[in-house]
Amino acid sequence: MNNHLPGVFIVSDSIGETAEMVVRAAASQFNSGSMEIRQVPNISDTETLEEIINQAAASNFIIAYTLVINELADFLQMEARKKGVICVDVLGPVIEALKSASDIEPRREPGLLRKIDEMYYRRVEAVEFAVRYDDGKDPRGVTQADIVLVGVSRTSKTPLSMYLAHKRIKVANVPLVPEVAPPEEIFSVEKGKVIGLIINPEQLNQIRTERLKTLGLKGQASYANLERILEEMEYAQEIMKRLGCPVIDVTNRAVEETASKILEIYYRRLSHV
Numbered sequence: 001m002n003n004h005l006p007g008v009f010i011v012s013d014s015i016g017e018t019a020e021m022v023v024r025a026a027a028s029q030f031n032s033g034s035m036e037i038r039q040v041p042n043i044s045d046t047e048t049l050e051e052i053i054n055q056a057a058a059s060n061f062i063i064a065y066t067l068v069i070n071e072l073a074d075f076l077q078m079e080a081r082k083k084g085v086i087c088v089d090v091l092g093p094v095i096e097a098l099k100s101a102s103d104i105e106p107r108r109e110p111g112l113l114r115k116i117d118e119m120y121y122r123r124v125e126a127v128e129f130a131v132r133y134d135d136g137k138d139p140r141g142v143t144q145a146d147i148v149l150v151g152v153s154r155t156s157k158t159p160l161s162m163y164l165a166h167k168r169i170k171v172a173n174v175p176l177v178p179e180v181a182p183p184e185e186i187f188s189v190e191k192g193k194v195i196g197l198i199i200n201p202e203q204l205n206q207i208r209t210e211r212l213k214t215l216g217l218k219g220q221a222s223y224a225n226l227e228r229i230l231e232e233m234e235y236a237q238e239i240m241k242r243l244g245c246p247v248i249d250v251t252n253r254a255v256e257e258t259a260s261k262i263l264e265i266y267y268r269r270l271s272h273v
Contacts, residue, residue: 006086007036009056011049011065011076015041019066019090036061043067046075053079062086068095068108119168126165133172134158139183141172147266148186149173150239151197151250152232153223154207159255160197164262176236186243192269195262196240196247201229203251 008023010016016039027035038061040052049072056063063085067073073092080087095106133141135158142148146169149157157173164171174182186194199207208224222228240247248261 005030005035007038007059007061009052009061009063010037010039010041011043011052011063011067012039012041013043013067013069013072016066019064022090023064043072046072049076050079053083053085056080056085057083062088064088064090066091068106070108122168123166126168126170127162129170129172130158130161130165134161136172136174136183139185142174142183142185142189144170145172145193146170147172147262148189148194149197149262150176150182150186150194150236150243150245152176152199152204152229152236154204154211155197155199156250156255156258157197160259160262163255163259167259167263169263169266176232176239178231178235182239191244192246192265194243194245195265196236196243196245197258198233198237198240198247198249198251200249200251201226201233204229204233 005027010019010023012019020037020039023037040048043049052063053076055061063076063080065073065076065087067076067089068091073089077087077089098104099106129141129145132138133145147164149160149171150173151157153175157175161171161173174186176182205224205226208229212221212224237247246265248258250258
């Protein structure tokens with residue numbers, strides 16, 4: 001009786017991470033020291049499978065595989081059986097169980113999990129980007145962003161940046177304040193990347209007054225003063241005119257509704273690149 005675990009070929013028509021994790025989890029149940037694992041990813045032909053089977057037979061390895069293409073999986077099982085090589089289908093039984101329980105045909109496409117993971121990481125990256133370049137914290141974000149939102153305070157720049165980040169779009173936002181010149185970068189980015197946000201001054205006055213109340217401050221502060229708001233709006237519209245950017249009125253709009261308008265502009269720009 002052999003006291004050592006056999007080596008394992010990890011065979012996959014994708015990168016083989018799923019099979020490797022299962023094999024390592026199984027191996028952890030044995031007190032037998034290290035185990036040799038050889039990964040063979042991106043399998044697409046029977047010739048490579050035949051070569052792996054021959055090596056496994058010669059080295060007393062077993063094969064663990066995730067092959068979603070039936071022809072390759074069937075060939076591997078049949079040829080491994082002929083050579084006396086133990087062959088374990090890591091993914092197939094679960095796919096078949098789900099198929100039987102649902103009557104839905106599996107897609108049989110390699111690498112789908114990796115595509116889902118890539119989408120997830122792109123979303124995380126976009127969220128981190130939105131946080132890093134929120135409120136004009138770093139002008140470098142303007143050149144790196146997919147979209148740059150500009151507008152006075154409380155025009156939903158930050159909520160929109162986060163909403164769009166969950167759609168894997170990198171958004172920087174820059175507040176427009178008369179006393180602070182906007183970063184020069186916004187005047188040099190490609191046309192259509194910058195989008196201006198405006199709002200009805202009376203509604204903005206209400207929003208800012210409520211904001212001050214939540215902070216325990218009096219509503220008479222210049223931040224919520226209508227005259228000050230009109231001054232800010234005039235300045236912001238001058239900047240937007242200089243930029244020649246599309247402008248969206250966010251008055252009485254939900255974040256989702258404004259985001260939809262932004263996405264229209266974004267995808268229209270991409271289609272003309």
